[in-house]
Amino acid sequence: xxxxxxEIQLIAALVAMAxxxxxxxxxLRKMALISDAISHAILPGIVxxxxxxxDLNSPLLILLAALTGVITVVLVEFIQKTGLxxxxxxxGLVFPVLFSIGVILIAKNANDxxxxxxxxxxxxxxxxxxxxxxxxGTDWGPxxxxxxxxxxxxxxxxxxxxFKELKVSTFDAGLSSAIGISPVIMHYGLMxxxxxxxxxxxxxxxxxxxxxxxxxxAATAYLxxxxxxxxxxxxxxxxxxxxxxxxxxxxxxDASISGSIATTLGVLFLAVxxxxxxxxxISVLYRQKQQKIEVSLITFLLxxxxxxxxxxxxxxxxxxxxxxxxxxxxxxxxxAEKNNLVEIKNNVVSLTxxxxxxxxxxxxxxxxxxxEKIEPMKEDFFLFxx
Amino acid sequence: MDNQxxxxxxxxxxxxxxxxxxxxxxxxxVPEGVLMAIVGPNGAGKSTLIKTILGIxxxxxxxxxxxxxxxxxxxxxxxYVPQKGSVDWDFPTTAxxxxxxxxxxxxxxxxxxxxxxxxxxxxxxxxxxxxxxxNRQISQxxxxxxxxxxxxxxxxxxAAIYLMDEPFQGxxxxxxxxxxxxxxxxxKAGKTVVVVHHDLxxxxxxxxxxxxxxxxxxxxxxxxxxxxxxxxxxTYGINYKVAVNK
Ligand SMILES: Nc1ncnc2c1ncn2[C@@H]1O[C@H](COP(=O)(O)OP(=O)(O)OP(=O)(O)O)[C@@H](O)[C@H]1O
Ligand SMILES: [Mg+2]
Numbered sequence: 001x002x003x004x005x006x007e008i009q010l011i012a013a014l015v016a017m018a019x020x021x022x023x024x025x026x027x028l029r030k031m032a033l034i035s036d037a038i039s040h041a042i043l044p045g046i047v048x049x050x051x052x053x054x055d056l057n058s059p060l061l062i063l064l065a066a067l068t069g070v071i072t073v074v075l076v077e078f079i080q081k082t083g084l085x086x087x088x089x090x091x092g093l094v095f096p097v098l099f100s101i102g103v104i105l106i107a108k109n110a111n112d113x114x115x116x117x118x119x120x121x122x123x124x125x126x127x128x129x130x131x132x133x134x135x136x137g138t139d140w141g142p143x144x145x146x147x148x149x150x151x152x153x154x155x156x157x158x159x160x161x162x163f164k165e166l167k168v169s170t171f172d173a174g175l176s177s178a179i180g181i182s183p184v185i186m187h188y189g190l191m192x193x194x195x196x197x198x199x200x201x202x203x204x205x206x207x208x209x210x211x212x213x214x215x216x217x218a219a220t221a222y223l224x225x226x227x228x229x230x231x232x233x234x235x236x237x238x239x240x241x242x243x244x245x246x247x248x249x250x251x252x253x254d255a256s257i258s259g260s261i262a263t264t265l266g267v268l269f270l271a272v273x274x275x276x277x278x279x280x281x282i283s284v285l286y287r288q289k290q291q292k293i294e295v296s297l298i299t300f301l302l303x304x305x306x307x308x309x310x311x312x313x314x315x316x317x318x319x320x321x322x323x324x325x326x327x328x329x330x331x332x333x334x335x336a337e338k339n340n341l342v343e344i345k346n347n348v349v350s351l352t353x354x355x356x357x358x359x360x361x362x363x364x365x366x367x368x369x370x371x372e373k374i375e376p377m378k379e380d381f382f383l384f385x386x
Numbered sequence: 387m388d389n390q391x392x393x394x395x396x397x398x399x400x401x402x403x404x405x406x407x408x409x410x411x412x413x414x415x416v417p418e419g420v421l422m423a424i425v426g427p428n429g430a431g432k433s434t435l436i437k438t439i440l441g442i443x444x445x446x447x448x449x450x451x452x453x454x455x456x457x458x459x460x461x462x463x464x465x466y467v468p469q470k471g472s473v474d475w476d477f478p479t480t481a482x483x484x485x486x487x488x489x490x491x492x493x494x495x496x497x498x499x500x501x502x503x504x505x506x507x508x509x510x511x512x513x514x515x516x517x518x519x520x521n522r523q524i525s526q527x528x529x530x531x532x533x534x535x536x537x538x539x540x541x542x543x544x545a546a547i548y549l550m551d552e553p554f555q556g557x558x559x560x561x562x563x564x565x566x567x568x569x570x571x572x573x574k575a576g577k578t579v580v581v582v583h584h585d586l587x588x589x590x591x592x593x594x595x596x597x598x599x600x601x602x603x604x605x606x607x608x609x610x611x612x613x614x615x616x617x618x619x620x621t622y623g624i625n626y627k628v629a630v631n632k
């Protein structure tokens with residue numbers, strides 16, 4: 001690997017990490033949209049900052065633009081508080097206005113501003129290594145590396161210091177406020193960090209990828225874990241690995257790096273969305289089917305329990321009496337037999353000792369409305385185990 | 387009443403959302419050591435009253451004091467059980483972790499919970515019979531268990547005053563009895579407990595003090611004296627008849 005190649009990957013990985021951390025809290029606070037709003041609304045801040053500093057990586061520009069991000073949030077909340085429109089509408093009202101102000105500012109001053117809207121939206125990582133930090137003639141590496149490195153360091157320190165505060169204010173703003181951990185401060189702190197991260201990263205990777213790097217890793221991790229710390233860890237992992245593999249994908253396809261990283265993030269999310277062990281679509285569908293069979297099984301056993309007469313329990317009659325589709329009747333019958341809940345003699349089905357206890361217990365729980373007790377009971381009776 | 391300390395004192399309190407008042411000129415004193423129900427129809431402002439006492443909502447007029455001082459100076463004296471639906475139960479965390487949040491107030495900013503806080507949380511979970519579920523993800527708890535987790539969290543706050551918003555919502559008879567026994571224990575230990583309550587039938591059995599609320603305060607005082615059809619009718623608007631067994 002050449003030097004610029006390593007530098008590009010390093011920058012991509014830093015951006016991914018810096019985005020993943022605030023991203024987790026945005027996703028948990030159901031504020032994914034706000035990151036999109038910030039990423040567009042900061043444009044006028046960037047342009048004005050650029051007039052003043054003439055340097056896209058200047059810390060002053062970053063702070064000015066981040067301020068625009070926070071103003072966006074304030075405006076959105078203000079409009080929302082009037083009670084006339086919902087939050088998503090308020091977001092939809094604010095950011096196009098600010099974004100177009102930015103676009104007009106650029107167009108009006110096209111001669112002085114070396115900013116191009118395509119680059120702002122899509123960014124181009126491939127160029128990031130060219131803008132270098134020179135101190136007294138010494139080359140200290142790409143500027144974005146330093147910018148993103150500093151932002152990441154700040155984000156990690158804040159996360160470590162305020163983890164407890166972030167957690168409680170995200171989970172239960174009421175309690176948080178009552179015990180003196182102001183959710184308002186936490187909210188604006190998170191918004192400021194998100195804005196700073198977006199501004200710092202947009203020059204290197206573009207606004208769209210920033211949003212993808214904030215939301216996709218966190219949303220993916222959310223499907224896989226039920227532990228906040230692990231969710232943050234997984235988001236970091238997904239962000240960095242998508243950034244690196246996206247880079248190589250772009251290399252192979254000779255395509256835009258930002259585009260390839262965004263695609264990798266999307267594919268990763270889709271794969272997890274389908275195959276995640278608990279919350280994945282496939283396992284959810286499988287579980288629903290299993291539950292349907294379970295309910296049928298219990299209904300079937302109850303029917304056997306209530307009917308002494310053999311005619312009611314003849315295999316051919318069962319289908320017609322309980323009124324199921326033939327396939328399901330067979331699945332249920334097989335399941336019951338495999339678990340030794342019923343026995344079949346001369347085509348007549350009867351409950352075994354075990355089947356009888358199981359049925360009586362289920363009946364008791366159903367009548368007493370203690371559904372939660374049926375779950376462990378299934379374990380006791382070894383249902384659905386091979 | 388002069389010789390009894392006031393746990394909570396509310397004067398001329400008016401609270402509004404978007405300039406529409408939902409609590410109107412409330413005066414209310416809660417004596418120390420009572421187990422008090424707040425009753426009133428949906429939308430009466432019960433949750434709003436609790437949140438205002440806790441400083442979560444700022445009133446447009448009036449004041450609240452806790453043992454004679456503003457709430458902001460007395461945070462550690464007050465524990466809170468929010469209405470169950472007010473949080474996202476899909477949040478990635480365990481029951482124990484939620485109970486630990488009860489200790490965050492005394493920890494203050496930045497300091498992290500340690501062994502001591504964990505011990506407090508485990509003891510509180512034991513009291514509400516939830517120890518076995520300590521590592522359960524909170525979305526995998528039943529409604530009644532979630533309510534117990536909230537109660538344990540309030541116990542972990544170890545306060546003098548407990549404010550609870552519908553702790554009996556969606557719990558079965560066993561859990562309801564378990565919860566009311568804990569509340570009675572708290573009262574025995576000299577704590578003040580304020581509970582938003584919907585089941586009027588059980589008011590005389592569970593509580594010794596009651597406040598009727600519907601935007602305005604209708605009445606407040608000992609259950610034996612003021613829990614009657616007259617006040618119920620004033621509060622709920624319709625002609626209310628409950629069997630008040632004394
Ligand atoms: N965040 C809010 N913004 C605007 N209006 C609100 C808000 N929260 C509550 N309200 C309104 O204030 C009034 C009082 O609400 P509150 O939640 O205090 O009622 P409650 O007595 O607790 O009712 P419930 O028995 O249904 O819990 C209601 O009319 C409600 O619609
Ligand atoms: Mg309420």
